[in-house]
Amino acid sequence: MTLPDNKPDTLAMRMVELDGEHVHTLDGKVSARRVVWNRRLSRFREIMREVVSTPGGIAGILILAIAILVAIFAPLLAPETDLDPTKVTSGVNEPPSAENPLGTDPLGRSVLSLLVWGSRISLLVGVSATLVSMIIGTIMGMAAGHFTGVSNAILMRIIDFFIVVPSLVLAIVLSATMGPGVLTIIIAIGVTSWAGTARLVRSQTLTVESRSYIERAWALGATDWHIINKHVLPAVMPLVMANTTLAVGSAIIAESTLSFLGLGDPNAVSWGAMLKSAFSTGAATAGYWWYMLPPGLAIVFVVLGFTLLGRALESIINPTMRGR
Amino acid sequence: MTDTLSRGPGDSPGLGLEADIAPDIDEPKRSSSWARYTLVKAGGAAISMVMVILLGFFAFRIIPGDPVRLLTDGRQVSPEQLDIIRDTYGLNDPLIVQFFTYLTDMLKGDLGQSFVYNQPVTELIGERIGPTLLLSGTAALLSIVVGLWIGQRAAWKRGSFFDKANTGIALILWSVPTFWLGMLVLMTFAGSLKLFPTGGMMTVASDAQGFDLFLDIAHHMVLPVLTMAAVVYAHYLMVMRASLLEEMSGDYLTTARAKGLREDLVRRRHAVPNALLPTVTLIFMALGGIISGAVTVETIFSWPGLGYLTFQSLSQQDYPVLQGTFVVFSAIVIVMNFFADLLYRVLDPRLRK
Numbered sequence: 001m002t003l004p005d006n007k008p009d010t011l012a013m014r015m016v017e018l019d020g021e022h023v024h025t026l027d028g029k030v031s032a033r034r035v036v037w038n039r040r041l042s043r044f045r046e047i048m049r050e051v052v053s054t055p056g057g058i059a060g061i062l063i064l065a066i067a068i069l070v071a072i073f074a075p076l077l078a079p080e081t082d083l084d085p086t087k088v089t090s091g092v093n094e095p096p097s098a099e100n101p102l103g104t105d106p107l108g109r110s111v112l113s114l115l116v117w118g119s120r121i122s123l124l125v126g127v128s129a130t131l132v133s134m135i136i137g138t139i140m141g142m143a144a145g146h147f148t149g150v151s152n153a154i155l156m157r158i159i160d161f162f163i164v165v166p167s168l169v170l171a172i173v174l175s176a177t178m179g180p181g182v183l184t185i186i187i188a189i190g191v192t193s194w195a196g197t198a199r200l201v202r203s204q205t206l207t208v209e210s211r212s213y214i215e216r217a218w219a220l221g222a223t224d225w226h227i228i229n230k231h232v233l234p235a236v237m238p239l240v241m242a243n244t245t246l247a248v249g250s251a252i253i254a255e256s257t258l259s260f261l262g263l264g265d266p267n268a269v270s271w272g273a274m275l276k277s278a279f280s281t282g283a284a285t286a287g288y289w290w291y292m293l294p295p296g297l298a299i300v301f302v303v304l305g306f307t308l309l310g311r312a313l314e315s316i317i318n319p320t321m322r323g324r
Numbered sequence: 325m326t327d328t329l330s331r332g333p334g335d336s337p338g339l340g341l342e343a344d345i346a347p348d349i350d351e352p353k354r355s356s357s358w359a360r361y362t363l364v365k366a367g368g369a370a371i372s373m374v375m376v377i378l379l380g381f382f383a384f385r386i387i388p389g390d391p392v393r394l395l396t397d398g399r400q401v402s403p404e405q406l407d408i409i410r411d412t413y414g415l416n417d418p419l420i421v422q423f424f425t426y427l428t429d430m431l432k433g434d435l436g437q438s439f440v441y442n443q444p445v446t447e448l449i450g451e452r453i454g455p456t457l458l459l460s461g462t463a464a465l466l467s468i469v470v471g472l473w474i475g476q477r478a479a480w481k482r483g484s485f486f487d488k489a490n491t492g493i494a495l496i497l498w499s500v501p502t503f504w505l506g507m508l509v510l511m512t513f514a515g516s517l518k519l520f521p522t523g524g525m526m527t528v529a530s531d532a533q534g535f536d537l538f539l540d541i542a543h544h545m546v547l548p549v550l551t552m553a554a555v556v557y558a559h560y561l562m563v564m565r566a567s568l569l570e571e572m573s574g575d576y577l578t579t580a581r582a583k584g585l586r587e588d589l590v591r592r593r594h595a596v597p598n599a600l601l602p603t604v605t606l607i608f609m610a611l612g613g614i615i616s617g618a619v620t621v622e623t624i625f626s627w628p629g630l631g632y633l634t635f636q637s638l639s640q641q642d643y644p645v646l647q648g649t650f651v652v653f654s655a656i657v658i659v660m661n662f663f664a665d666l667l668y669r670v671l672d673p674r675l676r677k
Binding site for chain 2: 161300
């Protein structure tokens with residue numbers, strides 16, 4: 001990432017951008033962009049190789065692969081008509097049988113079908129909310145680490161506030177004011193859960209910016225934007241990736257909690273919503289274990305997958321963490 | 325880390341990332357005086373509190389639709405009557421006047437009037453804050469003691485069966501949604517085995533006094549406390565373990581061993597006190613997560629506290645109460661964090677000069 005970084009875009013560079021296949025510039029040299037890309041790709045392969053060499057990492061990847069496949073092929077695994085209470089033939093709250101392997105819910109729908117379809121919302125909300133949270137957290141963290149003076153003080157105050165404030169309660173307030181729905185939950189989780197990431201990114205930014213190549217960049221006349229975009233961002237990205245994987249698990253738990261409290265889309269099938277209906281119809285005291293166990297186990301399974309993979313990534317990116 | 329929501333959403337799980345154990349975000353100068361330190365921290369807490377109050381006001385003013393419509397939902401109301409209701413809640417005033425009334429009322433300890441209970445919000449919250457503090461306090465204490473103790477044992481015997489078993493259990497508990505664990509516990513111990521009551525804080529219509537009342541409440545508390553503690557202790561365990569592992573390569577431990585100290589003393593007198601230092605901050609930071617747990621656990625066990633009140637006001641769209649619980653919950657956490665900062669300085673001699 002050394003030479004052409006400071007040069008304005010040449011015609012050749014723009015050609016590379018327009019057509020990713022043409023990696024050679026007009027004068028025949030390999031483009032810097034391609035070099036950087038290749039290096040990152042090989043680093044990525046190296047990390048993946050290390051991940052699959054740890055038991056936790058491989059277990060995490062397997063769990064997530066199963067969950068993602070189920071979510072993608074939900075229509076093949078369970079017909080969509082299974083979700084329509086007017087089209088089902090089974091009785092309500094039936095225990096597991098050959099016809100319904102996991103029994104039926106209070107509307108007579110097959111719990112297995114609900115479980116399969118519920119994976120979609122959980123994964124969608126978990127991943128999207130985490131992306132929102134990571135983007136806010138990374139930007140705020142880099143800004144708080146990079147800038148000094150008044151803007152730094154203001155940023156730190158905001159981060160500190162979001163660290164302190166009880167995020168579930170804030171998310172409840174936000175969702176209540178925006179009205180129930182999937183998008184509401186994504187925003188509520190994303191907006192309330194970025195402070196930990198910002199803290200992490202900030203400390204990494206401070207570490208990176210104290211190194212001498214940053215001083216060299218300043219001396220060559222680099223702008224704030226250049227330093228952040230070309231030096232700090234690539235340096236904090238690995239950390240953010242590991243943190244993201246861990247955070248998806250938390251976001252999925254948060255999603256189920258908000259759905260359980262009745263803030264999700266009332267028409268969408270999700271694991272949290274299943275547990276909400278189990279609770280409000282008294283499944284816990286009536287002992288309908290087949291309606292309560294599967295959604296919760298599914299959540300634990302997927303969250304565990306993200307946690308195991310996240311920890312494996314973390315220990316590779318930060319070798320001093322190994323075995324912790 | 326807040327919370328991950330559910331332990332703070334967001335609370336991304338701090339399972340030992342290095343920067344989690346980084347020094348406090350405000351980083352006061354080491355040699356600054358007690359007065360200055362306290363003032364800086366108190367100022368920070370005050371600013372956070374002001375932000376909570378502002379957020380509490382504006383969040384509930386951007387609600388689409390007219391709260392009065394919700395209030396009179398399904399009933400025949402004339403426009404004049406609607407106007408009178410709006411007047412009672414001050415909804416006819418311009419926003420700036422409403423804001424000023426909100427601020428002055430709050431300074432007087434008045435959080436408005438509940439839509440549903442026809443009772444001041446302050447009164448509603450006052451009745452319920454005790455049970456919440458009792459429940460979360462007991463759960464916090466239990467999880468701190470158990471989590472820290474197992475955490476330091478596990479780190480000291482890193483890689484042993486004890487370590488692997490406990491880390492595994494903690495990771496699984498970390499992945500469990502608190503409310504689901506509560507439902508399972510409820511189904512097993514109250515629904516099927518009938519060992520414990522299914523909800524509430526005391527037996528309805530009993531006239532138990534003194535020690536009997538204490539036993540009755542304790543009996544009702546067992547399941548909710550265990551549910552809340554189960555998830556939080558896992559967090560403390562992982563934090564304590566990571567923190568002690570960080571210390572274990574320290575040269576001062578080799579020195580201690582070279583002096584001929586027993587392994588047990590090296591751990592108790594030298595390593596653990598140092599490892600506790602960063603853990604203290606995190607214990608208090610995780611309080612937001614305990615509060616989040618209170619909302620769902622109190623709902624599951626119908627515990628008459630602030631969390632259950634939050635759930636009820638949410639499902640009944642009783643916005644003044646929701647606004648009140650938000651402000652009070654946040655105030656509790658902010659005050660606790662302030663105390664944590666002061667405690668941190670007492671514990672760390674390097675910050676005292």
